[in-house]
Amino acid sequence: MNNIDKVKKAAINYYIYCNYRLCHFMNFMKSYAGVLLLAIIFIPGVSPVKGQSNANPVPQLGHNTIQEVIAAMTLEEKATLVVGAGRAPAPRNLPGVTIPGQTEIKVPGAAGNTAAIPRLGIPSMVLSDGPAGLRISPIRNGDSTIMYYATGFPVGTLLASTWDPALVEQVGKAFGNEVKEYGVDILLAPGINIHRNPLNGRNFEYYSEDPLIAGKMAAAIINGVQSNGVGTAVKHFAANNQETSRNSINTIVSERALRELYLRNFRIAINESNPWTVMSSYNKINGTYTAERKDLITTVLRDEWNYKGFVMTDWGGGRDWTAEMNAGNDLIMPGSPRQVQAIISAVKHDSISVKQLDMNVEHILNVVLKSPSFLKYRYSNKPDLKAHAEVAHKAATEGMVLLKNEANTLPFSKNIKVIAAFGNASYNTIAGGTGSGDVNKAYIISVYKGLANAGYAPDAGLETIYTQYFQQAKAQALAAAPVNGRRQQGPPPEMMATDDQITQKSKDCDIALITIGRNAGEGADRKLETNYNLTADEKQQIRKIAESFHSKGKKVVAVLNIGGVIDMNEWKDNIDAILLAWQPGQEAGYAIADILSGKVNPSGKLATTFPVQYTDVPSAKNFPGTPADKPAQVIYQEGIYIGYRYYDSFNIKPMYEFGYGLSYTDFSITDIKLSSDKFKGMVTATVNVKNIGHVAGKQVVQLYISAPAKTIDKPAQELKGFSKTRLLQPGESQPVTFSIREADLVSYHTDKSEWIADEGQYMVKIGASSRDIKQTATFKVGSKIVTETDHKVLQPLIAIDEYKPGTNK
Numbered sequence: 001m002n003n004i005d006k007v008k009k010a011a012i013n014y015y016i017y018c019n020y021r022l023c024h025f026m027n028f029m030k031s032y033a034g035v036l037l038l039a040i041i042f043i044p045g046v047s048p049v050k051g052q053s054n055a056n057p058v059p060q061l062g063h064n065t066i067q068e069v070i071a072a073m074t075l076e077e078k079a080t081l082v083v084g085a086g087r088a089p090a091p092r093n094l095p096g097v098t099i100p101g102q103t104e105i106k107v108p109g110a111a112g113n114t115a116a117i118p119r120l121g122i123p124s125m126v127l128s129d130g131p132a133g134l135r136i137s138p139i140r141n142g143d144s145t146i147m148y149y150a151t152g153f154p155v156g157t158l159l160a161s162t163w164d165p166a167l168v169e170q171v172g173k174a175f176g177n178e179v180k181e182y183g184v185d186i187l188l189a190p191g192i193n194i195h196r197n198p199l200n201g202r203n204f205e206y207y208s209e210d211p212l213i214a215g216k217m218a219a220a221i222i223n224g225v226q227s228n229g230v231g232t233a234v235k236h237f238a239a240n241n242q243e244t245s246r247n248s249i250n251t252i253v254s255e256r257a258l259r260e261l262y263l264r265n266f267r268i269a270i271n272e273s274n275p276w277t278v279m280s281s282y283n284k285i286n287g288t289y290t291a292e293r294k295d296l297i298t299t300v301l302r303d304e305w306n307y308k309g310f311v312m313t314d315w316g317g318g319r320d321w322t323a324e325m326n327a328g329n330d331l332i333m334p335g336s337p338r339q340v341q342a343i344i345s346a347v348k349h350d351s352i353s354v355k356q357l358d359m360n361v362e363h364i365l366n367v368v369l370k371s372p373s374f375l376k377y378r379y380s381n382k383p384d385l386k387a388h389a390e391v392a393h394k395a396a397t398e399g400m401v402l403l404k405n406e407a408n409t410l411p412f413s414k415n416i417k418v419i420a421a422f423g424n425a426s427y428n429t430i431a432g433g434t435g436s437g438d439v440n441k442a443y444i445i446s447v448y449k450g451l452a453n454a455g456y457a458p459d460a461g462l463e464t465i466y467t468q469y470f471q472q473a474k475a476q477a478l479a480a481a482p483v484n485g486r487r488q489q490g491p492p493p494e495m496m497a498t499d500d501q502i503t504q505k506s507k508d509c510d511i512a513l514i515t516i517g518r519n520a521g522e523g524a525d526r527k528l529e530t531n532y533n534l535t536a537d538e539k540q541q542i543r544k545i546a547e548s549f550h551s552k553g554k555k556v557v558a559v560l561n562i563g564g565v566i567d568m569n570e571w572k573d574n575i576d577a578i579l580l581a582w583q584p585g586q587e588a589g590y591a592i593a594d595i596l597s598g599k600v601n602p603s604g605k606l607a608t609t610f611p612v613q614y615t616d617v618p619s620a621k622n623f624p625g626t627p628a629d630k631p632a633q634v635i636y637q638e639g640i641y642i643g644y645r646y647y648d649s650f651n652i653k654p655m656y657e658f659g660y661g662l663s664y665t666d667f668s669i670t671d672i673k674l675s676s677d678k679f680k681g682m683v684t685a686t687v688n689v690k691n692i693g694h695v696a697g698k699q700v701v702q703l704y705i706s707a708p709a710k711t712i713d714k715p716a717q718e719l720k721g722f723s724k725t726r727l728l729q730p731g732e733s734q735p736v737t738f739s740i741r742e743a744d745l746v747s748y749h750t751d752k753s754e755w756i757a758d759e760g761q762y763m764v765k766i767g768a769s770s771r772d773i774k775q776t777a778t779f780k781v782g783s784k785i786v787t788e789t790d791h792k793v794l795q796p797l798i799a800i801d802e803y804k805p806g807t808n809k
């Protein structure tokens with residue numbers, strides 16, 4: 001190369017270098033850092049980090065106090081923060097508002113994000129569903145070589161049936177670890193609404209008809225999840241007990257029913273766990289959307305209960321964003337630019353005070369400060385799914401409820417080897433419900449697989465028949481013309497085995513197992529005829545299988561793979577043993593096989609009643625509301641009498657009562673002792689629980705109180721304590737002690753807004769279920785006790801003709 005060439009090459013290289021630098025410079029300038037640097041260079045007094053020598057440093061979250069940060073925020077920035085940043089937290093560009101944010105979606109599949117305000121060191125937080133496992137996308141950018149699966153834990157109804165908060169806390173720990181390791185800040189769970197009616201499509205997410213169980217379970221899972229340094233959103237606050245007209249239904253409910261049932265679950269959860277956030281609900285309470293009710297969100301939640309976290313709307317909840325801010329509903333989710341503008345304009349027109357908006361901002365920033373995103377946690381995207389699967393498996397076995405066991409059909413005797421597994425759900429086992437409560441898990445262990453894994457020989461011929469049926473059904477669905485532009489998806493209808501197949505299997509197999517599957521979820525309630533009741537085909541199939549197997553001296557077992565209560569009345573007599581497996585998460589088949597084989601002795605108990613028939617349900621006449629074709633309002637006419645509070649007070653015999661569940665062993669509960677027969681602030685009650693059977697097992701001991709109904713009506717009894725024993729070997733005993741406090745005796749007196757325990761005699765009932773009371777004792781309350789006076793709020797606008805024992809129903 002001659003000198004001229006050398007000069008030319010150097011010139012070209014310099015040109016490329018300059019271009020490269022310019023390009024970088026331009027990119028840099030486009031980025032937020034560039035803008036910031038320019039600001040530092042050209043705008044006097046702007047400096048990004050505290051401690052720089054500049055005269056007017058911009059306060060930074062974490063370095064400065066929250067008050068200093070708020071004082072430095074523009075109105076636009078405040079409005080941006082109180083409105084979610086949508087699913088993809090892109091920069092906000094509105095007329096007059098430009099707030100740079102992060103442009104990439106941090107966690108695909110997350111339900112939402114809060115806005116970032118980089119100028120003040122405020123990062124975006126990621127919010128993700130849901131109650132039975134973290135709901136995120138399993139695949140990113142179409143690359144299936146790396147999968148982002150989350151563990152499918154058992155659903156809420158099953159967790160509640162464990163009656164074991166310590167175990168549920170372990171589930172929460174594992175669950176929360178996935179939240180953290182997948183880069184999520186706040187888990188949108190647990191859902192703790194009360195099982196008012198069995199048709200509610202989301203009951204599977206929720207825990208119980210009883211607020212004590214719901215509150216304790218919620219506290220356990222929240223404590224477990226939050227022990228990882230991530231947040232939860234206890235939801236849906238409050239009285240959100242149906243999916244029909246879910247975004248607009250007006251719930252008309254008495255103050256007493258609210259206080260004693262629909263708020264009490266939240267109160268217990270908040271007292272005992274302190275969730276970082278609360279999600280208000282979609283429904284109205286007595287005429288006003290919950291998110292817009294200051295009396296609910298500020299007076300009750302913050303003033304009476306001393307709640308310190310922030311409150312967010314459900315996704316698109318409520319209508320009036322100004323009212324939401326003023327109510328103390330701090331964050332509007334998922335958020336839209338229109339809402340930011342609306343908040344700005346409301347402040348400019350004095351509909352929201354700056355003080356109020358600052359308070360909303362403060363509540364959010366308090367939580368941002370402890371979030372993994374703020375703390376720059378380097379998440380791995382690799383939680384220990386294997387270890388968590390074991391937690392899911394254990395919890396699943398602990399929450400299954402043995403409902404029926406004629407002549408010791410279960411556990412399977414040594415002679416049982418070849419099993420005829422009928423029912424779609426034996427093969428397509430249902431891990432959990434649908435909607436935002438669904439989880440993208442790596443697999444579901446079917447009942448068939450669980451049995452095979454446990455050393456049984458589930459009939460392979462039947463498996464082939466079912467598999468072919470599923471394939472055909474799928475092909476048919478794909479071939480069918482789309483309805484309203486959509487392909488019809490969803491599980492195929494129940495396959496009906498032919499008479500010949502049933503007869504053949506009753507010859508070839510040692511026992512029949514029928515898995516009855518039901519699914520439901522967000523957006524729709526269950527249909528009475530086809531989801532709560534078994535279909536005519538299903539009932540006929542059960543009858544035929546039972547006839548054929550029984551005629552050969554062989555037994556029939558049913559496994560209920562369901563998320564909520566179903567009808568049992570019309571078919572259960574055909575069956576020898578019934579295991580309520582609920583929707584047990586991804587390890588379903590393993591857990592079911594553990595119980596059927598006797599490897600694990602069932603110890604779950606019902607946290608929700610199975611009535612004899614749907615018409616017995618106290619809310620049946622008032623669900624899902626009126627007018628029937630498109631309900632606008634629902635009246636909680638049953639008042640405080642839901643679940644066992646109703647069946648026990650109105651002498652209605654349930655099919656399986658609250659607290660019920662069988663074991664492979666027997667227990668005695670004896671020797672009740674009260675610390676005193678006079679109540680002075682507290683009484684303790686102790687009993688002795690003994691395993692008097694032949695295999696090891698756990699017993700759930702339940703304490704109910706019957707209070708005198710002097711000044712107002714009272715339920716016949718109410719659950720006030722429960723305790724699950726350790727695994728007791730045959731002959732082994734364990735003392736169990738309960739503390740009964742003033743708060744356990746009081747009822748809400750609407751006229752004075754007071755919680756009062758009348759003087760008189762109280763009966764303590766300790767037993768194995770609400771209707772299997774083994775020990776009783778009484779104590780006296782010498783004079784009326786008032787534990788607290790609440791605000792007169794949330795009143796119904798119309799009179800409710802509530803049910804009262806001894807009068808109407």
Ligand code: BGC
Nearest residue numbers: 111129188235314315436522
């Ligand atoms: C549900 C919430 C859920 C939210 C975000 C809403 O439709 O009601 O439970 O957390 O969506 O997915």
